[in-house]
Amino acid sequence: MYQLLNDLSIIEVSSFVASPTAGLYCAQMGAEVIRVDYKAGGLDYDRYMLTREGRSLSWENLNRAKKSVALDLRSGEGRELCVELAARTGQCITNLPEKSFLSHSAMKAAQPERAPDMTSVRIMGWHDGRQAMDFTVNAASGYPLMTGPEDWDMATAPPVNQVLPAWDFITGAYCAFALLAALRHRDATGEGSEVRVPLGDVAIGTVANSGMMAEMLYRGSDRERLGNAIWGAxxxxxxxxxxxxxxxxxxxxxxxxxxxxxxxxxxxxxxxxxxxxxxxxxxxxxxxxxxxxxxxxxxxxxxxxxxxxxxxxxxxxxxxxxxYRTAHEAANDPVLVADNPLFGPSPANPSGFEYPAARSFANLPGRAPDDPAPAPFLGQHSEEVLAEKLGLSSGAIGKLVDAGTVALSDKDTIYHR
Missing domain, CATH: 3.30.1540.10 (formyl-coa transferase, domain 3)
Structure with missing residues (x-):
């Protein structure tokens, strides 16, 4: 981590890969990223693969260096607290639908004095509102039908999906960039922004930016399969x-x-x-x-x-x-991991499993990066954040906890699955 954004607080209400990635990259540059989840965990809280104790290694790594607030987002009071947190903080990353309780207009309305400078980045599926995920937009991109052995027949051979959810990670990186661009605009003008980033547009736009779309239109046909050869070189x-x-x-x-x-x-x-x-x-x-x-x-x-x-x-x-290495070989390779300054010592992971953790991909010569920070336990910072951001007293927070609207840390909970 580098402390370049330590004056920035961001509310993140998200799940799966793209949206948590955007928050992760901001956190690795020093931003205070507060992830708000349903009190029993979001849709990705138990995403495979799980440890014996039921902790998701995917969730643990996509949420490093963040704070966690757990609310009953199915209740009106829990949703109001979430909207109020986003509105008071002034900037939010989410992949909830625009017509959900966390719409940009709802955030502006919750804090009228901050309404003009409210800034949000929302990840969507397709630009027209259709749902999408990495593997479905990849199917639309054309790439899976260009991969595979060179002698496969273009008309009858099956598609080959990529294993890495690349569009999710690209979208997450783009959203982190878009948020900082919107905040720079706000610093210059005082004007907030609602930024919508469709995952599908990131995919098809990248196809266009690479020149492949122009190539298809120019040649009037599909590109042949190349096996493992590099196209054009x-x-x-x-x-x-x-x-x-x-x-x-x-x-x-x-x-x-x-x-x-x-x-x-x-x-x-x-x-x-x-x-x-x-x-x-x-x-x-x-x-x-x-x-x-x-x-x-x-x-x-x-x-x-x-x-x-x-x-x-x-x-x-x-x-x-x-x-070529297997993934297991890569994880144990000294050049790639053990001797690579990208990785730092294992923090106190919620899973209890110790392993190298990645720092920021960016390297700032002359500045020593902090060691990687752990992911939070679900709800670990509920009390702290509600007190600091909303000014709630310990008594008020205690009543919310007793009512089931707010959940505290699940550190002592073991999910044997």
Whole structure:
């Protein structure tokens, strides 16, 4: 964590991935992010995978460094408290529907004196109000029908979904950016903003920004499947003599020259250039258009050496490459995790399970980042936040707790599932 936003408080009312990610990134930069949930936990509170005690590892990692308030959001009084918290704080991140109790207009009405500068970021499904989630917008994007083996028939082969909910994470990052942009505008003008970010628009907009939409319209057809090859450049997975699979990429002249030297292919590639009347050093196009002949040369060369030798040669020639790892191998890799300053010591996680925790992805030279903070227990900060933000007395909060409107920390609750 870096204390760049320590003067900023944000109410987050969310679930699943995109909205909690937006709050997480703000918290990692020092913002006070107060997540408000239903008193028994939001929709993602027991999201798989769970520890033996019933704690969600997904929830624990998406909510690091936040505070937690637990309210009965099914009751009128609980909802009023949530709206009042957002209105008093002045900025809110949510993925609740606009027509829910936490509408932008409801937040403005709850605190008339703050109404002009109320700022909210709301994650939606599609721009027209239809529901969506990462895997459904991905189906609409076209990408799943471009992945898979190269020899699969475009008309009959099945789609291949990506495992990572990438659109959720991109949307979360964009929402954090959009919130800070709206707050900068408010600082300059005094004017608040309602910002709506449809997950579907993030997906289809990214397709457009990448140039792929223009490509489809220009070519008048779909792009062919490429297997593990890189579109428009030289790159693919190869296998060493001892069976190690690895990925290489050459998008620059230096990267290409390094690979040719590392694989000792200057002679064979020169002969292929003469045969095809091309110059592979001229750029991506000749290498991509003749990729199958080049892949054959590189794979033959890779099968003549064990991985240790290939790795050393590619490293010495400044190549861009990486060995394929399983997710379990990656989690235990010293270069990726143990020796990486991104990760800090395990905080006191609600699950009780100790493991490396990620700091902010941004690195500020000359500034030492704080160690990663734990996620809260559900309701851990209910009393503190209601007292500080709404000015409620301990007696008033006690009555709300007794009535079941407010819940306190579930630290001592064990959910054996």
């Amino acid at each position: 030289f790159g693919r997975d190869f296998r060493s003599k001892d069976g190690v699979r690895f990925m290489v990429a050459a998008l620059t002249p230096k990267q290409w020259d390094g690979l040719v030297e590392a694989f000792d292919l200057a002679g064979p590639i020169g002969e292929l250039e003469t045969e095809l009347e091309v110059d592979f050093s001229a750029g991506d196009r000749p290498r991509f258009e003749n990729r199958h002949r080049l892949f054959e040369l590189f794979q033959t060369a890779a099968l003549s050496r064990d991985w240790a030798e290939l790795e050393a040669r590619m490293a010495s020639h400044g190549c861009t490459f990486e060995r």
